[in-house]
Amino acid sequence: xxxxxxxxxxxxxxxxxxxxxxxxxxxxxxxxxxxxxxxxxxxxxxxxxxxxxxxxxxxxxxxxxxxxxxxxxxxxxxxxxxxxxxxxxxxxxxxxxxxxxxxxxxxxxxxxxxxxxxxxxxxxxxxxxxxxxxxxxxxxxxxxxxxxxxxxxxxxxxxxxxxxxxxxxxxxxxxxxxxxxxxxxxxxxxxxxxxxxxxxxxxxxxxxxxxxxxxxxxxxxxxxxxxxxxxxxxxxxxxxxxxxxxxxxxxxxxxxxxxxxxxxxxxxxxxxxxxxxxxxxxxxxxxxxxxxxxxxxxxxxxxxxxxxxxxxxxxxxxxxxxxxxxxxxxxxxxxxxxxxxxxxxxxxxxxxxxxxxxxxxxxxxxxxxxxxxxxxxxxxxxxxxxxxxxxxxxxxxxxxxxxxxxxxxxxxxxxxxxxxxxxxxxxxxxxxxxxxxxxxxxxxx
Amino acid sequence: xxxxxxxxxxxxxxxxxxxxxxxxxxxxxxxxxxxxxxxxxxxxxxxxxxxxxxxxxxxxxxxxxxxxxxxxxxxxxxxxxxxxxxxxxxxxxxxxxxxxxxxxxxxxxxxxxxxxxxxxxxxxxxxxxxxxxxxxxxxxxxxxxxxxxxxxxxxxxxxxxx
Ligand SMILES: Cc1cc2nc3c(=O)[nH]c(=O)nc-3n(C[C@H](O)[C@H](O)[C@H](O)COP(=O)(O)O)c2cc1C
Ligand code: SF4
Numbered sequence: 050x051x052x053x054x055x056x057x058x059x060x061x062x063x064x065x066x067x068x069x070x071x072x073x074x075x076x077x078x079x080x081x082x083x084x085x086x087x088x089x090x091x092x093x094x095x096x097x098x099x100x101x102x103x104x105x106x107x108x109x110x111x112x113x114x115x116x117x118x119x120x121x122x123x124x125x126x127x128x129x130x131x132x133x134x135x136x137x138x139x140x141x142x143x144x145x146x147x148x149x150x151x152x153x154x155x156x157x158x159x160x161x162x163x164x165x166x167x168x169x170x171x172x173x174x175x176x177x178x179x180x181x182x183x184x185x186x187x188x189x190x191x192x193x194x195x196x197x198x199x200x201x202x203x204x205x206x207x208x209x210x211x212x213x214x215x216x217x218x219x220x221x222x223x224x225x226x227x228x229x230x231x232x233x234x235x236x237x238x239x240x241x242x243x244x245x246x247x248x249x250x251x252x253x254x255x256x257x258x259x260x261x262x263x264x265x266x267x268x269x270x271x272x273x274x275x276x277x278x279x280x281x282x283x284x285x286x287x288x289x290x291x292x293x294x295x296x297x298x299x300x301x302x303x304x305x306x307x308x309x310x311x312x313x314x315x316x317x318x319x320x321x322x323x324x325x326x327x328x329x330x331x332x333x334x335x336x337x338x339x340x341x342x343x344x345x346x347x348x349x350x351x352x353x354x355x356x357x358x359x360x361x362x363x364x365x366x367x368x369x370x371x372x373x374x375x376x377x378x379x380x381x382x383x384x385x386x387x388x389x390x391x392x393x394x395x396x397x398x399x400x401x402x403x404x405x406x407x408x409x410x411x412x413x414x415x416x417x418x419x420x421x422x423x424x425x426x427x428x429x430x431x432x433x434x435x436x437x438x439x440x441x442x443x444x445x446x447x448x449x450x451x452x453x454x455x456x457x458x459x460x461x462x463x464x465x466x467x468x469x470x471x472x473x474x475x476x477x478x479x480x481x482x483x484x485x486x487x488x489x490x491x492x493x494x
Numbered sequence: 495x496x497x498x499x500x501x502x503x504x505x506x507x508x509x510x511x512x513x514x515x516x517x518x519x520x521x522x523x524x525x526x527x528x529x530x531x532x533x534x535x536x537x538x539x540x541x542x543x544x545x546x547x548x549x550x551x552x553x554x555x556x557x558x559x560x561x562x563x564x565x566x567x568x569x570x571x572x573x574x575x576x577x578x579x580x581x582x583x584x585x586x587x588x589x590x591x592x593x594x595x596x597x598x599x600x601x602x603x604x605x606x607x608x609x610x611x612x613x614x615x616x617x618x619x620x621x622x623x624x625x626x627x628x629x630x631x632x633x634x635x636x637x638x639x640x641x642x643x644x645x646x647x648x649x650x651x652x653x654x655x656x
Contacts, residue, residue, distance in 0.1 A: 141611050142609065142611070144577045144578050144579070144608070144609040145577070145578060145579050145609060145613045146609070146613075147611035147612060147613050147614055149611075150612075175513075181611075182524070182559070182561045182623075182653070183561070183573075183653070185620075185622075185623035185624065185649055185653030185654075185655070186624070186625070188653075189655050218511045218512065220520070220521065221520065221524060221653075222520065222559070223520050223523065223524065223556075223559035223560070224559050224562075225558060225559050225560065226608065238517060239514065239516060239517055240514075240517045240518065240519035240520060240545070240555060242554065242558040243559075258514055299613065299614065300614075301579040301613035301614055301616065302578075302579055302583075302613075303582065303583075307613065307614045307615075307616075309614060343578065376613075378579060378613075380582065384582055388581070389578050389581070389582075392576070392577060392578050392581050393578060396577060396578075396609070400608065402558075
């Protein structure tokens with residue numbers, strides 16, 4: 050039976066401090082009383098965009114949207130072309146990822162202040178905050194925050210006499226997970242179907258309206274203010290290796306206390322699941338967990354996996370998975386892994402934009418096969434059929450990070466679940482599929 | 495003319511925010527859907543005119559997005575999540591209960607949706623994009639009934655503020 054570490058494990062609340070500690074933290078007055086816009090004010094007085102670059106570079110900040118790309122490196126790639134745009138990715142639609150919603154709804158001023166500082170650093174005068182359409186309350190709150198910030202002179206023309214102009218537009222999507230991909234998000238922002246673009250060019254070279262565009266996640270932008278407050282080097286002291294600082298993790302499933310936890314990189318999954326979240330509901334046994342959201346490989350109940358530290362590079366080197374979107378899903382021993390794999394596949398089949406044949410068709414086939422496997426109709430050869438179907442979209446099925454025959458990483462995402470079934474649950478899957486007749490013989494790839 | 499005078503004014507304000515009016519298609523479709531209860535062909539034609547494109551273009555764009563409803567769906571859109579966290583804590587039971595209860599009710603449109611980013615308090619649903627979390631089937635039905643009777647005041651069908 051998996052047990053707690055016995056240590057006194059705590060959150061490190063930096064980005065989420067205000068939303069926990071301040072009542073009605075989304076209002077301008079309360080956020081301002083808690084120090085909102087003080088850093089922005091100081092940045093304007095220092096008038097040194099290069100210093101923001103230097104601090105963010107020293108902080109080692111890596112994007113919190115899932116791809117872990119170093120934020121300062123992205124900024125450095127900006128070509129000397131104007132106008133240029135900043136786009137904040139608040140499309141948060143990855144299954145079981147709910148950390149950006151918390152910031153959007155409860156601390157919109159942290160986001161707006163981060164946008165101001167980032168725009169100033171990158172000499173950008175127009176920013177778009179793209180929120181997923183379902184975030185109706187979040188939209189109202191961010192719109193209000195921008196209006197209040199504008200009324201108080203933090204956003205708009207010639208901000209506090211600095212000569213710097215910034216206009217922020219809050220944009221609502223309309224229900225499409227794929228618009229979380231930065232190039233699809235840009236298409237959507239241009240009023241088109243949300244289909245990922247073929248790269249290159251990258252958005253940083255030709256993004257919205259074919260102009261240079263910095264795309265950053267909500268949490269990434271919100272962190273920048275704190276990096277400026279603490280100083281980049283001080284921020285970099287938190288965490289381990291190249292995973293510096295904290296990460297707002299969204300933990301859900303069969304844990305006693307699911308929710309948002311801001312954790313310093315370097316904590317183990319044992320500490321996260323059994324100490325922070327109180328262990329499993331009804332003290333049941335852990336069966337498996339998804340350490341990085343829906344799109345990457347799973348881990349199971351064993352010491353090696355539980356004692357793995359929360360570190361972007363270490364987990365990928367040792368266990369072939371990643372921390373992705375910051376979601377951690379935990380399942381107890383009552384859970385059928387086939388059912389979880391099927392539901393994820395159904396999600397990807399529904400959300401495929403349809404451009405690439407391997408993704409459009411493959412996700413549908415993977416879903417159909419997993420449906421029958423998880424509903425008592427699986428055939429003895431189905432796991433091999435699944436691996437064979439998966440190979441069309443992700444040729445080296447078991448490999449992590451995944452390979453792909455598609456434009457964007459949505460295509461191979463359901464294959465992570467298939468690979469996890471093969472790796473950890475092959476015997477259980479075969480047993481579940483033993484009693485149906487084999488109709489079509491297939492060979493594994 | 496579909497948009498009311500007030501909404502037409504809003505539409506022009508929205509268009510003015512963007513360097514390219516084409517960017518306003520999604521927000522304008524939300525305004526139209528909140529007004530009419532669904533996205534009509536007339537509304538899409540008017541949006542096309544406002545942003546300077548064809549009505550086929552607007553229809554092509556809008557049909558990509560699940561939030562836009564191409565037929566009347568009553569006063570309340572009830573979106574129930576059954577994705578992997580809700581799945582293991584009772585989301586499908588909430589969905590089936592509501593489907594059975596409101597299947598013949600023209601005012602209530604019950605749909606299964608993908609993750610709503612409410613997994614910390616699963617199972618979850620939205621009623622006209624307002625969150626309700628930690629549900630049981632009975633609680634979910636009581637909430638929908640409260641909207642129907644006016645005890646709870648709903649957002650627009652596209653989630654526009656009250
Ligand atoms: C299918 C797909 C969905 C994505 N969804 C999101 C999302 O909801 N939010 C997000 O910030 N990034 C998402 N991303 C990652 C973005 O493409 C991009 O890397 C990110 O917004 C960049 O910001 P960052 O550097 O601050 O992380 C997604 C990527 C893919 C391929
Ligand atoms: S991989 Fe899938 S979602 Fe991504 S571009 Fe291709 S078809 Fe669209």
